[in-house]
Amino acid sequence: xxxxxxxxxxxxxxxxxxxSVAGIVEEALQHEKIRGIYGAVNGILGVLRxxxxxxxxxxxxxxxxLRRTPSAALGSCRYKLSDRDYxxxxxxxxxxxxxxxxxxxxxxxMDTAHKTAKLAAERKYDLKVMGxxxxxxxxxxxxxxxxxxxxxxxxxxxxxxxxxxDTDAIYTSDTIKIIETMGRDTGWITASTALAKETxxxxxxxxxxxxxxxxxDSFLTDVKEVYDRLGRVVLSVCEGLKNEKxxxxxxxxxxxxxxxxxxxxxxxxGDYLVKLISEKLKIKARYDKPGTIQRVSMLxxxxxxxxxxxxxxxxxxxxxxxxESDKMVTxxxxxxxxxxxxxxxxxxxxxxxxxxxxxDEFINKNSNFVTKEFVDYVTPLIGGPLxxxxxxxxxxxxxxxxxxx
Amino acid sequence: xxxxxxxxxxxxxxxxxxxSVAGIVEEALQHEKIRGIYGAVNGILGVLRxxxxxxxxxxxxxxxxLRRTPSAALGSCRYKLSDRDYxxxxxxxxxxxxxxxxxxxxxxxMDTAHKTAKLAAERKYDLKVMGxxxxxxxxxxxxxxxxxxxxxxxxxxxxxxxxxxDTDAIYTSDTIKIIETMGRDTGWITASTALAKETxxxxxxxxxxxxxxxxxDSFLTDVKEVYDRLGRVVLSVCEGLKNEKxxxxxxxxxxxxxxxxxxxxxxxxGDYLVKLISEKLKIKARYDKPGTIQRVSMLxxxxxxxxxxxxxxxxxxxxxxxxESDKMVTxxxxxxxxxxxxxxxxxxxxxxxxxxxxxDEFINKNSNFVTKEFVDYVTPLIGGPLxxxxxxxxxxxxxxxxxxx
Numbered sequence: 001x002x003x004x005x006x007x008x009x010x011x012x013x014x015x016x017x018x019x020s021v022a023g024i025v026e027e028a029l030q031h032e033k034i035r036g037i038y039g040a041v042n043g044i045l046g047v048l049r050x051x052x053x054x055x056x057x058x059x060x061x062x063x064x065x066l067r068r069t070p071s072a073a074l075g076s077c078r079y080k081l082s083d084r085d086y087x088x089x090x091x092x093x094x095x096x097x098x099x100x101x102x103x104x105x106x107x108x109x110m111d112t113a114h115k116t117a118k119l120a121a122e123r124k125y126d127l128k129v130m131g132x133x134x135x136x137x138x139x140x141x142x143x144x145x146x147x148x149x150x151x152x153x154x155x156x157x158x159x160x161x162x163x164x165x166d167t168d169a170i171y172t173s174d175t176i177k178i179i180e181t182m183g184r185d186t187g188w189i190t191a192s193t194a195l196a197k198e199t200x201x202x203x204x205x206x207x208x209x210x211x212x213x214x215x216x217d218s219f220l221t222d223v224k225e226v227y228d229r230l231g232r233v234v235l236s237v238c239e240g241l242k243n244e245k246x247x248x249x250x251x252x253x254x255x256x257x258x259x260x261x262x263x264x265x266x267x268x269x270g271d272y273l274v275k276l277i278s279e280k281l282k283i284k285a286r287y288d289k290p291g292t293i294q295r296v297s298m299l300x301x302x303x304x305x306x307x308x309x310x311x312x313x314x315x316x317x318x319x320x321x322x323x324e325s326d327k328m329v330t331x332x333x334x335x336x337x338x339x340x341x342x343x344x345x346x347x348x349x350x351x352x353x354x355x356x357x358x359x360d361e362f363i364n365k366n367s368n369f370v371t372k373e374f375v376d377y378v379t380p381l382i383g384g385p386l387x388x389x390x391x392x393x394x395x396x397x398x399x400x401x402x403x404x405x
Numbered sequence: 406x407x408x409x410x411x412x413x414x415x416x417x418x419x420x421x422x423x424x425s426v427a428g429i430v431e432e433a434l435q436h437e438k439i440r441g442i443y444g445a446v447n448g449i450l451g452v453l454r455x456x457x458x459x460x461x462x463x464x465x466x467x468x469x470x471l472r473r474t475p476s477a478a479l480g481s482c483r484y485k486l487s488d489r490d491y492x493x494x495x496x497x498x499x500x501x502x503x504x505x506x507x508x509x510x511x512x513x514x515m516d517t518a519h520k521t522a523k524l525a526a527e528r529k530y531d532l533k534v535m536g537x538x539x540x541x542x543x544x545x546x547x548x549x550x551x552x553x554x555x556x557x558x559x560x561x562x563x564x565x566x567x568x569x570x571d572t573d574a575i576y577t578s579d580t581i582k583i584i585e586t587m588g589r590d591t592g593w594i595t596a597s598t599a600l601a602k603e604t605x606x607x608x609x610x611x612x613x614x615x616x617x618x619x620x621x622d623s624f625l626t627d628v629k630e631v632y633d634r635l636g637r638v639v640l641s642v643c644e645g646l647k648n649e650k651x652x653x654x655x656x657x658x659x660x661x662x663x664x665x666x667x668x669x670x671x672x673x674x675g676d677y678l679v680k681l682i683s684e685k686l687k688i689k690a691r692y693d694k695p696g697t698i699q700r701v702s703m704l705x706x707x708x709x710x711x712x713x714x715x716x717x718x719x720x721x722x723x724x725x726x727x728x729e730s731d732k733m734v735t736x737x738x739x740x741x742x743x744x745x746x747x748x749x750x751x752x753x754x755x756x757x758x759x760x761x762x763x764x765d766e767f768i769n770k771n772s773n774f775v776t777k778e779f780v781d782y783v784t785p786l787i788g789g790p791l792x793x794x795x796x797x798x799x800x801x802x803x804x805x806x807x808x809x810x
Contacts (some may be wrong), residue, residue, distance in 0.1 A: 013571045013574045013575060038802060039799075042577050045577055050802075050804045050805070050809065053801055054800045058796075058800075060533075062795045062798070063795075064795060065794070066795045068795075069794040069795040070570060070571075070794070071567070071570035071573065072574035073574075073795060074578075074797070075573075075574050076574045076575045077575065077577040077578060078578040078579075079578070088809060091806055092806060095805040096805065098626040106678065118520065124542035149553050154407065156472040156701075158704060159411045159702070162476070162698070162703065163697050163701065165418070165475060165476035166418045166475075168480075169418045170480075170482065170483065172450055172480075172481075172482040172483070172484070173483040177622055184498070188615065200658050220408075261667050268676055276648075287692065287694075287696060288697055289692075289694040289695075289696065290691030290693060290695050290696075290698060291568070291694065291695075292691070293693050293695060294569045294577040294694055295571070296567045296568065297563075297573045298794075299563060299704045300704060387473075387703060387704070389473070389474040390468075390471045390473075390474040390478060391467070392444075392458070392460075393462060393464075394444075394446065395458055395459045396444060396455040396456075396458055396490070397441075397458065397501070399455045400455070401496055401497060402727075403454075403455075404454045404455065
């Protein structure tokens with residue numbers, strides 16, 4: 001008996017999560033075991049609210065165009081289910097005869113998916129549940145990397161290189177540039193700015209990840225050293241930087257952050273460090289904070305990432321048809337040069353609520369940059385080299401006058 | 406007698422100022438009246454320091470590649486010349502037999518160029534001085550628009566649309582998004598975010614320019630109105646917003662800004678408004694601040710802008726050869742649809758230190774958005790439509806259960 005498929009998108013939008021939906025839907029259209037192809041509006045909230053749409057009514061060209069449409073076309077949410085919600089979820093799934101439930105998201109979503117699979121098993125309801133990895137944070141365990149990461153890495157590589165060139169050009173007045181990147185608990189995104197570095201002297205010069213405590217004195221010493229040597233500094237910092245006590249740097253100072261409103265929303269560490277540098281080193285600094293633009297920029301999407309996001313979607317559907325359940329699709333790196341990958345499977349239980357931090361071998365011993373090993377890891381994921389720019393030779397003319405004083 | 410040409414880049418880098426240099430140099434290579442083709446390193450500072458490079462030593466392919474290289478390849482500066490500096494400047498120009506001096510920059514640079522032309526005339530030194538307009542701020546008078554503006558407008562249109570889609574998808578938890586754009590005194594850049602708007606309900610919903618005083622109560626009322634209607638708000642604000650007393654909004658509050666360090670560096674109004682909204686409306690907000698990335702992004706450069714920047718460079722050189730001096734090249738809009746432009750000339754005196762604000766007819770009567778007249782003005786400058794994305798029809802499934810409560 002054909003059964004219905006339900007697809008949900010969850011957590012922060014990315015440049016490629018719609019590509020995964022395209023992969024799921026286009027694969028589903030090939031299988032007679034699938035009757036209805038449904039989408040949940042705003043993720044698990046849409047399931048609870050029974051706010052479901054019929055994806056068979058969409059034009060095939062619209063589904064295909066999802067492969068290059070950023071954000072989350074079905075709508076997403078951040079919502080943690082209560083025990084009562086699981087009963088409701090079960091009611092909705094059974095009322096619509098959902099036989100296949102595929103959820104694209106991060107570790108919270110994988111927890112939801114896992115609990116849903118357990119519930120169905122307990123109640124002997126035939127449901128295949130599959131997770132599709134999706135997170136710019138790249139912090140899911142087991143999978144080599146997560147769809148969404150290659151694109152945010154490409155965005156930050158391009159943006160950091162352009163922004164560094166900006167500082168190179170005008171360092172006579174604007175000397176220090178801070179680029180604040182996303183990442184609550186892990187530094188994968190921040191680390192990717194290293195790809196902007198072209199020469200020994202080009203930016204970024206320093207990179208700070210939340211995997212290492214932020215020590216103010218070491219930071220100021222690092223910045224001063226580069227400034228004295230080059231006359232300018234470009235550095236990237238993670239919004240989730242924490243001090244030695246494990247408190248967010250941004251929230252660990254008085255007066256200039258949001259904690260007085262009772263929640264430690266991140267974002268603002270760049271502004272904080274600008275002030276710190278102004279105050280302690282008396283050097284002018286400024287910051288760029290691309291914010292959510294970095295995670296949904298289609299102009300900087302990585303083709304490798306877009307293609308992999310599509311293939312994990314396809315794999316999730318076809319594995320569910322084969323009878324797999326309570327699993328997440330993984331990406332397995334087959335070779336690095338030329339790069340190729342394959343999909344695998346892992347029990348959702350091993351993913352749910354777990355976080356993979358940037359490992360020690362990817363961080364330098366001074367805790368202020370990444371290693372070559374990290375660059376080798378991330379390079380193929382951004383889907384090709386950065387745009388090539390002109391670099392003048394600048395043959396100096398002979399001076400004819402005494403020095404300017 | 407052939408004379409030498411000196412080219413300088415000044416002020417903030419842009420995506421297209423190198424294209425102007427390519428236009429100047431490639432045109433100069435065609436003229437027998439030009440002997441040496443020199444570049445000043447870091448603008449007028451390089452002239453004072455006699456830090457000059459020989460651009461004839463560059464590979465022609467490098468010069469050509471400047472047409473798609475962001476930032477300022479010769480280096481730029483922000484420096485106001487003292488009276489003593491003008492004597493030095495004169496010494497350097499004469500020592501190197503400079504007969505043609507072309508400076509690409511904003512209104513400060515046009516002042517420097519104008520004073521240099523006056524000085525040469527006083528001393529009866531044969532020097533043709535030409536200004537090439539360059540500013541993402543788009544605030545030079547007389548010229549229809551400034552090279553650099555079309556590209557920053559395109560960046561902000563793309564970034565705001567992507568960022569709005571992000572909020573559309575996850576508005577169930579992240580409801581208000583503020584995009585902070587550049588502009589110390591004028592709102593041209595901020596206004597360009599309007600190009601992101603696709604439908605009545607899509608972002609940006611509100612736009613605030615420094616041409617109108619920022620009134621906190623009106624702002625909060627505007628935000629609340631959109632929030633109550635749509636459940637989400639995307640708004641763009643200029644970093645240079647000022648209150649009714651003409652003070653920077655960011656610097657007009659206590660404790661959370663940089664003024665304690667003795668200088669009112671801009672940037673941070675987004676962070677300030679996030680806190681204001683949290684405190685007064687109790688709604689979660691976040692901000693994106695692309696910062697310098699917006700002005701040097703080559704991925705979002707407008708082809709119209711790149712081409713016009715090249716042509717104003719060429720025109721500056723050829724007009725100087727014809728004997729023109731103490732003038733800036735302007736862009737003259739010939740028609741809007743299909744768009745075409747031509748170059749003109751204006752006396753530097755009419756440009757120097759002058760600022761063109763966004764005119765009244767480009768701002769709506771509620772002072773919280775732009776008009777259709779502005780959209781018609783800016784649309785051709787961004788060099789083509791934004792990338793097309795998929796939009797799902799979202800045919801609802803019939804509900805089978807009581808509502809979720």
